[in-house]
Amino acid sequence: xxxxxxxxxxxxxxxxxxxxxxxxxxxxxxxxxxxxxxxxxxxxxxxxxxxxxxxxxxxxxxxxxxxxxxxxxxxxxxxxxxxxxxxxxxxxxxxxxxxxxxxxxxxxxxxxxxxxxxxxxxxxxxxxxxxxxxxxxxxxxxxxxxxxxxxxxxxxxxxxxxxxxxxxxxxx
Amino acid sequence: xxxxxxxxxxxxxxxxxxxxxxxxxxxxxxxxxxxxxxxxxxxxxxxxxxxxxxxxxxxxxxxxxxxxxxxxxxxxxxxxxxxxxxxxxxxxxxxxxxxxxxxxxxxxxxxxxxxxxxxxxxxxxxxxxxxxxxxxxxxxxxxxxxxxxxxxxxxxxxxxxxxxxxxxxxxxxxxxxxxxxxxxxxxxxxxxxxxxxxxxxxxxxxxxxxxxxxxxxxxxxxxxxxxxxxxxxxxxxxxxxxxxxxxxxxxxxxxxxxxxxxxxxxxxxxxxxxxxxxxxxxxxxxxxxxxxxxxxxxxxxxxxxxxxxxxxxxxxxxxxxxxxxxxxxxxxxxxxxxxxxxxxxxxxxxxxxxxxxxxxxxxxxxxxxxxxxxxxxxxxxxxxxxxxxxxxxxxxxxxxxxxxxxxxxxxxxxxxxxxxxxxxxxxxxxxx
Amino acid sequence: xxxxxxxxxxxxxxxxxxxxxxxxxxxxxxxxxxxxxxxxxxxxxxxxxxxxxxxxxxxxxxxxxxxxxxxxxxxxxxxxxxxxxxxxxxxxxxxxxxxxxxxxxxxxxxxxxxxxxxxxxxxxxxxxxxxxxxxxxxxxxxxxxxxxxxxxxxxxxxxxxxxxxxxxxxxxxxxxxxxxxxxxxxxxxxxxxxxxxxxxxxxxxxxxxxxxxxxxxxxxxxxxxxxxxxxxxxxxxxxxxxxxxxxxxxxxxxxxxxxxxxxxxxxxxxxxxxxxxxxxxxxxxxxxxxxxxxxxxxxxxxxxxxxx
Numbered sequence: 009x010x011x012x013x014x015x016x017x018x019x020x021x022x023x024x025x026x027x028x029x030x031x032x033x034x035x036x037x038x039x040x041x042x043x044x045x046x047x048x049x050x051x052x053x054x055x056x057x058x059x060x061x062x063x064x065x066x067x068x069x070x071x072x073x074x075x076x077x078x079x080x081x082x083x084x085x086x087x088x089x090x091x092x093x094x095x096x097x098x099x100x101x102x103x104x105x106x107x108x109x110x111x112x113x114x115x116x117x118x119x120x121x122x123x124x125x126x127x128x129x130x131x132x133x134x135x136x137x138x139x140x141x142x143x144x145x146x147x148x149x150x151x152x153x154x155x156x157x158x159x160x161x162x163x164x165x166x167x168x169x170x171x172x173x174x175x176x177x178x179x180x
Numbered sequence: 181x182x183x184x185x186x187x188x189x190x191x192x193x194x195x196x197x198x199x200x201x202x203x204x205x206x207x208x209x210x211x212x213x214x215x216x217x218x219x220x221x222x223x224x225x226x227x228x229x230x231x232x233x234x235x236x237x238x239x240x241x242x243x244x245x246x247x248x249x250x251x252x253x254x255x256x257x258x259x260x261x262x263x264x265x266x267x268x269x270x271x272x273x274x275x276x277x278x279x280x281x282x283x284x285x286x287x288x289x290x291x292x293x294x295x296x297x298x299x300x301x302x303x304x305x306x307x308x309x310x311x312x313x314x315x316x317x318x319x320x321x322x323x324x325x326x327x328x329x330x331x332x333x334x335x336x337x338x339x340x341x342x343x344x345x346x347x348x349x350x351x352x353x354x355x356x357x358x359x360x361x362x363x364x365x366x367x368x369x370x371x372x373x374x375x376x377x378x379x380x381x382x383x384x385x386x387x388x389x390x391x392x393x394x395x396x397x398x399x400x401x402x403x404x405x406x407x408x409x410x411x412x413x414x415x416x417x418x419x420x421x422x423x424x425x426x427x428x429x430x431x432x433x434x435x436x437x438x439x440x441x442x443x444x445x446x447x448x449x450x451x452x453x454x455x456x457x458x459x460x461x462x463x464x465x466x467x468x469x470x471x472x473x474x475x476x477x478x479x480x481x482x483x484x485x486x487x488x489x490x491x492x493x494x495x496x497x498x499x500x501x502x503x504x505x506x507x508x509x510x511x512x513x514x515x516x517x518x519x520x521x522x523x524x525x526x527x528x529x530x531x532x533x534x535x536x537x538x539x540x541x542x543x544x545x546x547x548x549x550x551x552x553x554x555x556x557x558x559x560x561x562x563x564x565x566x567x568x569x570x571x572x573x574x575x576x577x578x579x580x581x582x583x584x585x586x587x588x589x590x591x592x593x594x595x596x597x598x599x600x601x602x603x604x605x606x607x608x609x610x611x612x
Numbered sequence: 613x614x615x616x617x618x619x620x621x622x623x624x625x626x627x628x629x630x631x632x633x634x635x636x637x638x639x640x641x642x643x644x645x646x647x648x649x650x651x652x653x654x655x656x657x658x659x660x661x662x663x664x665x666x667x668x669x670x671x672x673x674x675x676x677x678x679x680x681x682x683x684x685x686x687x688x689x690x691x692x693x694x695x696x697x698x699x700x701x702x703x704x705x706x707x708x709x710x711x712x713x714x715x716x717x718x719x720x721x722x723x724x725x726x727x728x729x730x731x732x733x734x735x736x737x738x739x740x741x742x743x744x745x746x747x748x749x750x751x752x753x754x755x756x757x758x759x760x761x762x763x764x765x766x767x768x769x770x771x772x773x774x775x776x777x778x779x780x781x782x783x784x785x786x787x788x789x790x791x792x793x794x795x796x797x798x799x800x801x802x803x804x805x806x807x808x809x810x811x812x813x814x815x816x817x818x819x820x821x822x823x824x825x826x827x828x829x830x831x832x833x834x835x836x837x838x839x840x841x842x843x844x845x846x847x848x849x850x851x852x853x854x855x856x857x858x859x860x861x862x863x864x865x866x867x868x869x870x871x872x873x874x875x876x877x878x879x880x881x882x883x884x885x886x887x888x889x890x891x892x893x894x895x896x897x898x899x900x901x902x903x904x905x906x907x908x909x910x911x912x913x914x915x916x917x918x919x920x
Contacts, residue, residue: 116538118518118531118560119385119605120430120443121487121494123406124450124471127427150405151427151445155383162558162579203860203911204830206838209919211845211890249849279846279889302885304892337849338882569849589849 061180062098069094074158075133077171079114082128084136092133095175096140099147106146108176109134114167115154126173127151133173213591216279216336218244219253219303223284223296224263234321236286236296236328242370243329243343246585247569248592250336253278265299265308273303280309280336284328286321293317296324300332310335322372342565345369346609347572348377348387348396349583353601363600364398366413369565369608371583371596377411378418387607388431396607397421397431397440408442421455422462432475432484434501441465441475441484441501452486454501465503476520476528477501485509485528487517496530496543510543512550518561519543522568522588529553529562529571540573540586553590563608564588572596572606829900830908836898837912845890847918848882855880856917857887861897865906869895875913887916 058065065071072091075084084092099105111130113122130149137147159166222237237255244250255261259272263285273281284298299311312331316324323344330341351363362384367374378384382401389396390410397410406428411418421428426445433440440455444462452465452475466472470490477484478501485498491508496519499506510516515533522529522542532541532552540554540562556575563572568588575584577595581602586593858876861869872891877884891914899909 115558117494117515117533118474118487120474121471121517123427123429124443124445124473127445127450128471149426152383152401153385155385155401162576203913204834204908205913205915206834206841208838208841208845208887208890208914208916210842211847211886211918212843213847213849216846274893277893279893302889304889336882338880339850587849 063177063180070098073175073177075129075173075175076168077129077173079116079167079171080125082125082132084132089136092136093140096137096142099137099143100141103143103146105177106148107178108150108174109137109147110150110152110174110176112152112156112158112170112172112174113154114170115157115162116167117154119153119155123151123153123155126153129171129173133175213589215245215249215251215592217253217277218250218280218282218332218336219258219273219276219278220244220282221258221261221263221284222255223286223298224261225286225288234325236284236321236325237282239322239325239370240282240329240332243326243341244333246370246592246594247333247341247343248587248589248594249333249569265301268301270301270303270306278303280332282328282332289315294321294324296321296328298328300335322368326368326370337569339569340567340611342567342569342608342611343369345566345611346393347371347563347583347606348389348609349574349598349603349606350384350387351598351600351603352383364396366396366609367598371598374598377413377416378409385605386430387605388433389607389609390433391435391437391610393610393612397433399429399431422460426450427473430474432477434477435479435481439501441477441486443473443475452484452499454484463503465499465501466506472497474518478521479523479525485519485521487519496528509545510550511548512543516541516543520562520564522564523566524568527588529564531560531562540571542571542588542590551590553586553588554584554593556584559584561605561607563606565608566611572608574604574606826905826908829902829905833898833900833905833909837894837909840897841890841894841914844893845916846886848880848886852880852883852918855883856915857884858913858915859887859891861891861912861914863897863899863906863909863912865899865903867896867899867909869897878916883916887914890916 058067062068063070063073069091072088073095075088075091077083078085095107099107109130111126111128111133113126113129115122117125127149130151134144134147134149138144154170157166157170158172159169161167220237220241222235241252245252253276257276259276260267260269262268263283265283268281268283270281279302281301281303282298283301284296287295287297289295294316295313296316297311297313300309301307302309310331312328314324314327326343329343333339333341333343346366347369348364348366351365353361353363355361359381362380362382363376364378364384364387365374365376377396378398378400380400380402382404384401385399387396387398394414395410395412397408399406400409401407403423405423407423408421408428408431409418410421410431421431421440421442424444424446427443427450430443431440432442434454438457440457442453442455443450444453445451447464449469450471450473451467452472454463454465455461456463465475465484466486466488468488468490470488471494472486472488472490474487475484476486482501483498484501485496486506487494488497488506489495490497493514494517495508496510496516497506498509509519509528510530513532513534515531515538517531519528519530521527526546527542527544529540529542532539532550534541534552537557538559539552539556540559541550541552543550553571554573554575558581559573559575561574565571565588570585570587572583572585574581575595576582581604583596583598583603583606584593585596855878856876857874857878860871860873860875862871864870869892872888874884874888878887897909897912899906
């Protein structure tokens, strides 16, 4: 129970992006184990004295790279507005950086329709990034539908994690 | 006075009884709609046939059972196992409640070829309905069994059998390194003889047969983005369709094979386009700001049905293949998607959400009547058999996606156990 | 107008086409009517007759001559009539004279007849006197004989009467006997008839009851048979609404189906076969135990009509 709670907490904040990277193919190594230790090092999450890459700063909204959606919805929920504003500003400030905005859906519904639904989610995110000054050639929308779930279950806890848009920055 | 009444009554009675003694008339309005009982006696060999591992009678029995139209007698319940007409005692089979009886014999020819001979009997009339002899080589015995299934099916139902057809489907497995492996496989309609036609570490989806059954188009994410490929089965050679920014998906061949409907989002939202195979040109068919996807051609090639959420929720719409105004087809429920026409064009089968469950349902186009055929929670990708008798779909079985078949009247459902991981998106081939 | 055309190009075009068609129609129809109007109406023919003056004069003369002839003829006719009357009057006078003569002759004859009758009467009176004297003698003898005869006759009569009485008595008795027998017979007959009537009535009632029982049995067993056939009817899949098929089934006592014949096909082989199979598979059909009832079930017609 505790583990679940902790997992949920972590996922909803800084670790979400990593859980994606921690998936099947684009594993970004040690960050995963580091995150699991995260609970004990949380006192250090200050941000002001963070020395790593700004996109990895756990105190910065930039560290959130996965946006979750409600069922059958492509509306960005308010808690993600600051996250997307930060990413939009970052892209506007770093014209040389371009990202993939990858949309996903949960397994419910038909596959091709879910492709289109995930694209609509990604495009909503893309629009919000543009509002912050990100140029349209800095963001590319890819719609994955339900083909690449982040969680393998067949219940709402998994579905919630799968209804998402991932902001994929090039490897640093 | 009383006497007259009695006399009249008597006359009436006598008249009535006279009429009865002619032929009592009895009206039958009810029946049972269960499957036809059929006994398929193990095919016998008077000589030892080496190198054959196919149980022909069992294969026929499985085929016919799967169709939902037949129930086959277990061979353990058989009182005797004749393999020539002279050995058949019809009373035995009547006693077992069988309507039909199949016996057969396999003989090896001098050249190593096999001859499969079979006879179909009407048990109650004690008459032969059909008898054939088919040549087969030892590796093609299963195919011969499917052909016999087709012949029996057609003889007893009047409908062309679809047991010699194939299906394509997508599998996904995790290999030892934890990496995903996606495959498109083609197998006999009973799931045997699966052959992989393409493997990828990135998702594959939406296999679609060409009308002649010689090619399969599909969507591959092998380049990180979706693209449509068309692969010739015999050679394995494949061709990538011109790709566009955004979605390239949901390929569907026109019945004459000259065009392909597909989904592109290059102009904004997902819309239906028609690709001309000969001129290699694209024509936009729908112009909505909503999602339009999952096109499917009517059997006459004149209309295309597709999924659209232009009304807020996904519903099925129809548009002339030449373009024009789309009209809504489905009204029942708030989620209807991925529709395809039955081979006779009278029905469509689709995914229909009811009480939060995604089910396979048919809709009779003339009446709008919806029948729910499946009973799972996440049933998907329904695909009609080319004779319209059955529908293949994918369903979840203990948290794993598997294939299932349902008779088109919804009466018989069966799960297909196939090798390997998640199995989904079945696509039934056309007739050969 | 132009705006209207622009607003409704299709309607305008349609209206234009319609007008053109109408105009065309008028022209066309007129050109067809013209030759007809050139035909002149028929002229009435008057027949003239010329009258000749000399002919009139001749006609007048002819009329005058005719009148004269007529007058002469009338005079002659009147003369003839007068002569005829004179001749008739003479004839009547002659006839009266002849009648008077005949009356005279008749009276003379009557006188002669009366004289002759008186003469005959006188002779008759003499004859009568002679006759009565002889008769007186005869009568005395006759009376004597009659007296003797009467005694004889009375004896005979008495005997006869006796015999007659006996005879009548016998007849009476016989009649009485016959009457009694007859009455007895009638009574018996009536009784018999009454009994027969009563018997017939009770038979009728029994028959009626039997028929009722038979009817009930037929109804209930028809139901049982229907149920068994319905249980055995595997309806072919697909759209069978509207199909119907009638089969004639022959049974043997015990209910075994020995023959099934399609007498009205549905037109669908598979439907027909399912129907045939259903009746064969339902064999043996349930029948009443009473063998007399079998006749009702010897031949059955099954009318298969899915869904009613």
